[in-house]
Amino acid sequence: MSHHTALQFEDGITRFIACNDKETLSDAAYRQRVNIPLDCRDGACGTCRAYCESGSYDMPESSYIEDALEADDAARGFVLACQMRPTSDCVVKILATSQACKSGAHSHGGKIAAVERFSPSTIRFAVDMEEGAAPGFLPGQYVNVQVPGTDLTRSYSFSSAPGASRVEFVVRNVPNGRMSDYLANRASAGDAVTFLGPFGSFYLRPVVRPVLFLAGGTGIAPFLSMLRSLDASGFAYPVRLVYAVTNDIDLIGLDELERIAAAHPNFSYVTCVAAPDSAHPRKGYATAHVEPGWMHHGEVDVYLCGPPPMVDAVRAWLQETGVNPASFHYEKFTPNAGA
Numbered sequence: 001m002s003h004h005t006a007l008q009f010e011d012g013i014t015r016f017i018a019c020n021d022k023e024t025l026s027d028a029a030y031r032q033r034v035n036i037p038l039d040c041r042d043g044a045c046g047t048c049r050a051y052c053e054s055g056s057y058d059m060p061e062s063s064y065i066e067d068a069l070e071a072d073d074a075a076r077g078f079v080l081a082c083q084m085r086p087t088s089d090c091v092v093k094i095l096a097t098s099q100a101c102k103s104g105a106h107s108h109g110g111k112i113a114a115v116e117r118f119s120p121s122t123i124r125f126a127v128d129m130e131e132g133a134a135p136g137f138l139p140g141q142y143v144n145v146q147v148p149g150t151d152l153t154r155s156y157s158f159s160s161a162p163g164a165s166r167v168e169f170v171v172r173n174v175p176n177g178r179m180s181d182y183l184a185n186r187a188s189a190g191d192a193v194t195f196l197g198p199f200g201s202f203y204l205r206p207v208v209r210p211v212l213f214l215a216g217g218t219g220i221a222p223f224l225s226m227l228r229s230l231d232a233s234g235f236a237y238p239v240r241l242v243y244a245v246t247n248d249i250d251l252i253g254l255d256e257l258e259r260i261a262a263a264h265p266n267f268s269y270v271t272c273v274a275a276p277d278s279a280h281p282r283k284g285y286a287t288a289h290v291e292p293g294w295m296h297h298g299e300v301d302v303y304l305c306g307p308p309p310m311v312d313a314v315r316a317w318l319q320e321t322g323v324n325p326a327s328f329h330y331e332k333f334t335p336n337a338g339a
Helices: 025-031 071-076 178-186 217-233 254-263 292-298 308-321
Strands: 002-008 014-020 049-054 078-080 090-094 106-119 122-129 142-146 153-157 166-172 192-199 211-216 239-245 267-273 301-306 327-332
Touching: 002 025, 014 025, 014 192, 071 078, 106 166, 122 178, 153 166, 153 192, 153 217, 166 178, 166 217, 211 217, 211 308, 217 239, 217 254, 217 301, 254 267, 301 308, 308 327
Parallel strands: 002 090, 211 239, 211 301, 239 267, 301 327
Antiparallel strands: 002 014, 049 078, 049 090, 106 122, 106 192, 122 166, 142 153, 142 192
């Protein structure tokens, strides 16, 4: 039996490795040519200190000394890779860059399966991976997709859940953009596509309390990935989504949101549109439509993905309300130049 472990490096690159039953994390990493920091291998030096963000593992106190890992840190989730033996799938933060560990992002290849204009401003495209190989990623992460026929790349978040051999992306249709022009006018089923990744520290952590998602524009894409993952595993705690756009035509994927909401009472969402001339019943910005009870007096995890002005506005709003969420994860995005 093996367990999938995501190694999160300080430079935002994620590598997935398989840990065999009773195999230490360091042995598994080196077996798969990922040279994470390591020295004594005996739990005595602390060189391989890392942080387990999710998952279960065995690491008896008798296997290392306190000089290498203090008891308080071990209780908070810090581990020694040379002694940690995963007993489930895990996410582990490595306290080094991927370059220092002589590793890097994986290159993936596939073929265009479908291209759909959700609206004049938004395009969805799907890629069937080569030989049905599902790329490893954490829900919410992104990859750098190469624009076919060029050396240019564009960064797009997965909107599909991990584990599928067909991956999906929801992207902004930028007028005269290189990738936008390809997708809107020239893409055909069967076209070859390559991308590098995954990247990013914006991903869904274990849900251990209520969650608030705030999405702006095509920032809905990583949340679709997160929600599809939760749709499969279940919503143990309330999850609320506020989805804000500039114009009515920018609202997309509502059928999928409605499907998930109908299947899971612990999930609900609202949409709002900023344009004053909008016909939408809820106007204004996302923060105006957050119910006070959704903040749970700070016992909430907040995730935010949107353009820089939205991210800055939400951060200011949190300060004004005086609510300090248990955790706050955000990602700013801007259209690539010449997207």
